[in-house]
Amino acid sequence: MANNPLGTQRHARWPGWVLIAVLAWAALSGCASSAGDEPGTSSRAIQNKGSDTLVNVALAWAEAYRVVAPDVSIAVTGGGSGTGIAALLNGTVDIANASRAIKPDEIDAARANGIEPVEFVVAIDALAVIVHHDNPVDRLTLPQLADIFTGRITNWREVGGLDAPIVLVSRESNSGTHVYFLEEVVRLGDSEIRDIFAAQTLMMPSSVGITSEVSRNVNAIGYDGLGYVTEEEKVLAIARDENSPYILPAVNTADDGSYPLARNLFMYTAAEPEGAIATYLDWILGPQGQAIVADLGFVPLGEGGDNGPSD
Amino acid sequence: MAHLTDLAKERATEAAVRARPAGNFLRRGWSETLIELMIRLSGVSTIAIVAMIFLFLLREGLPTFLDIPLRQLFGSRWYPIDELYGLWPLLVGSLVVTAGAVIIAVPLGLTTAIYLGEIAPMWQRELLKPLIEVLAGIPSIVLGFLGWVALAPIIQSLGAPTGLTALTGSLILAYMALPTIISISEDALYAVPKEYRDGALAIGATQWQTIWRVVLPSARSGLAMAIMLGIGRAIGETMAVMMVTGNAAFVPDLGLDLPLSPVRTMTATIAAEMGEVAQGSQHYSVLFGIGIVLFVVTFAINMVAGRLVGSVVRKRGGSV
Numbered sequence: 257m258a259n260n261p262l263g264t265q266r267h268a269r270w271p272g273w274v275l276i277a278v279l280a281w282a283a284l285s286g287c288a289s290s291a292g293d294e295p296g297t298s299s300r301a302i303q304n305k306g307s308d309t310l311v312n313v314a315l316a317w318a319e320a321y322r323v324v325a326p327d328v329s330i331a332v333t334g335g336g337s338g339t340g341i342a343a344l345l346n347g348t349v350d351i352a353n354a355s356r357a358i359k360p361d362e363i364d365a366a367r368a369n370g371i372e373p374v375e376f377v378v379a380i381d382a383l384a385v386i387v388h389h390d391n392p393v394d395r396l397t398l399p400q401l402a403d404i405f406t407g408r409i410t411n412w413r414e415v416g417g418l419d420a421p422i423v424l425v426s427r428e429s430n431s432g433t434h435v436y437f438l439e440e441v442v443r444l445g446d447s448e449i450r451d452i453f454a455a456q457t458l459m460m461p462s463s464v465g466i467t468s469e470v471s472r473n474v475n476a477i478g479y480d481g482l483g484y485v486t487e488e489e490k491v492l493a494i495a496r497d498e499n500s501p502y503i504l505p506a507v508n509t510a511d512d513g514s515y516p517l518a519r520n521l522f523m524y525t526a527a528e529p530e531g532a533i534a535t536y537l538d539w540i541l542g543p544q545g546q547a548i549v550a551d552l553g554f555v556p557l558g559e560g561g562d563n564g565p566s567d
Numbered sequence: 568m569a570h571l572t573d574l575a576k577e578r579a580t581e582a583a584v585r586a587r588p589a590g591n592f593l594r595r596g597w598s599e600t601l602i603e604l605m606i607r608l609s610g611v612s613t614i615a616i617v618a619m620i621f622l623f624l625l626r627e628g629l630p631t632f633l634d635i636p637l638r639q640l641f642g643s644r645w646y647p648i649d650e651l652y653g654l655w656p657l658l659v660g661s662l663v664v665t666a667g668a669v670i671i672a673v674p675l676g677l678t679t680a681i682y683l684g685e686i687a688p689m690w691q692r693e694l695l696k697p698l699i700e701v702l703a704g705i706p707s708i709v710l711g712f713l714g715w716v717a718l719a720p721i722i723q724s725l726g727a728p729t730g731l732t733a734l735t736g737s738l739i740l741a742y743m744a745l746p747t748i749i750s751i752s753e754d755a756l757y758a759v760p761k762e763y764r765d766g767a768l769a770i771g772a773t774q775w776q777t778i779w780r781v782v783l784p785s786a787r788s789g790l791a792m793a794i795m796l797g798i799g800r801a802i803g804e805t806m807a808v809m810m811v812t813g814n815a816a817f818v819p820d821l822g823l824d825l826p827l828s829p830v831r832t833m834t835a836t837i838a839a840e841m842g843e844v845a846q847g848s849q850h851y852s853v854l855f856g857i858g859i860v861l862f863v864v865t866f867a868i869n870m871v872a873g874r875l876v877g878s879v880v881r882k883r884g885g886s887v
Binding site for chain 1: 644651729810829839
């Protein structure tokens with residue numbers, strides 16, 4: 257009987273010893289790993305930041321590039337196109353990702369800091385406009401889309417569909433895709449127009465949110481990168497105006513520019529790239545990097561296209 | 568002589584008896600002061616932490632109320648890209664969703680607690696209580712997912728243009744607030760002395776009369792606390808609400824279909840936009856401004872409820 261409490265007591269001390277052992281092991285292995293990292297200080301670290309549209313591709317590039325060049329480590333973070341470009345201007349990143357072109361005032365700010373941003377088109381993103389499969393509408397013009405998304409047209413009947421309310425589905429306003437759609441569709445590429453999305457627009461925190469709402473709601477219309485569209489949604493053919501041909505988004509129509517909602521995705525460097533950064537960008541623009549673009553559902557750059565710096 | 572030494576002995580033991588507690592007191596003095604200090608520190612730190620959070624919110628969010636005209640802050644459009652910072656639709660969104668959740672969860676929660684505490688036989692109580700605790704442990708994101716996948720299509724089949732509505736959010740929030748309301752109300756009912764019930768039953772009250780006239784009024788402040796904590800859980804919830812309410816920032820028309828219109832809550836707005844604003848920008852400080860509004864609204868609800876409970880208790884002359 258007297259032994260029993262002692263036994264349990266010893267038992268209770270067990271975790272303490274285990275904890276100490278684990279801590280010691282962790283400390284030792286921590287030392288070991290940091291010692292292993294020491295030669296790494298001489299290797300090149302590339303800081304890469306910006307667009308959330310590009311972040312998955314950028315991560316895939318960085319991972320694949322580890323195999324190609326093990327001594328180059330690439331740190332990729334998102335945050336948005338504007339954040340990435342701002343970081344580039346402040347000199348805290350080597351490469352900024354952007355799903356829109358750099359703005360004139362950003363170039364001015366860069367020059368004030370003694371930085372001359374160099375632009376690379378690294379991939380193409382076709383935006384698909386999607387509806388439910390049971391929706392009889394299968395083509396729209398850009399002005400019709402503008403009327404729909406600003407709330408001037410609120411019933412499918414007005415664009416040749418059923419007598420049903422239109423449910424607008426969009427990405428959140430901080431998304432580069434949202435901004436692109438705002439500028440090119442809602443405002444039809446005209447900077448004089450100050451129209452914005454109708455207040456009733458459902459704002460989805462993710463691309464998957466848009467596709468799944470559209471796939472189950474016969475009244476819904478949304479937009480999403482072609483890479484995110486599945487069999488469950490119907491992709492609309494888009495025309496610039498009623499006199500232009502209606503084009504479906506695809507790799508070839510995005511590439512030759514006939515599909516009106518295709519945009520370039522960019523990487524910016526603070527100066528003409530040299531050394532490891534230049535090698536990395538060459539690899540991205542080469543067949544291996546572009547294969548990853550295609551794998552993730554974006555449109556790779558065309559053969560002999562505008563692969564070089566366009567600035 | 569003999570009795571003198573006896574007397575001396577008696578005095579000595581008396582002194583020893585007196586001294587022992589004194590010695591204990593001295594020894595306890597150390598640890599007691601220490602424990603007291605620690606308890607005081609924890610108490611004060613709670614106040615300090617709340618104060619620091621509020622100061623931080625004020626520092627980051629106050630520029631909102633100084634830089635942006637109030638007319639714009641109470642505008643009906645929230646569109647940060649064009650610097651439209653109307654908080655009105657977000658405030659209405661939060662209140663509609665929370666009010667809906669309270670309307671659903673409070674009657675359900677209180678009746679469940681009454682059933683568990685007053686009516687259910689022991690074996691049912693022992694089966695149900697752990698199940699309710701499991702309910703409380705379900706992560707909110709899982710409930711949000713459930714609402715998105717299972718509940719939204721049902722709401723849409725009720726005739727709404729979309730299943731992502733205020734009602735969907737209210738139902739999910741009600742479900743999340745239920746375990747809190749049930750467990751705390753049940754504790755409040757449990758705290759009512761058995762003599763109250765015995766007394767009521769002894770003078771011929773039925774079980775229903777006992778519950779309604781005796782048990783519930785005595786447990787009133789505890790029940791109010793349960794409801795308050797339930798509301799607190801509902802108004803502050805973010806992820807689940809963001810997934811199922813559609814996040815459309817507009818002020819819905821007052822009417823029967825109010826619950827079936829999409830809304831955007833304050834919490835969802837902060838969560839969706841905080842990740843991508845540049846630190847120190849106007850948008851950034853407006854998001855903190857929303858935090859201040861949220862803080863003030865929650866605080867006001869707690870104050871009002873506290874007053875209500877206090878006045879009821881005073882009027883009835885009871886205290887539990």
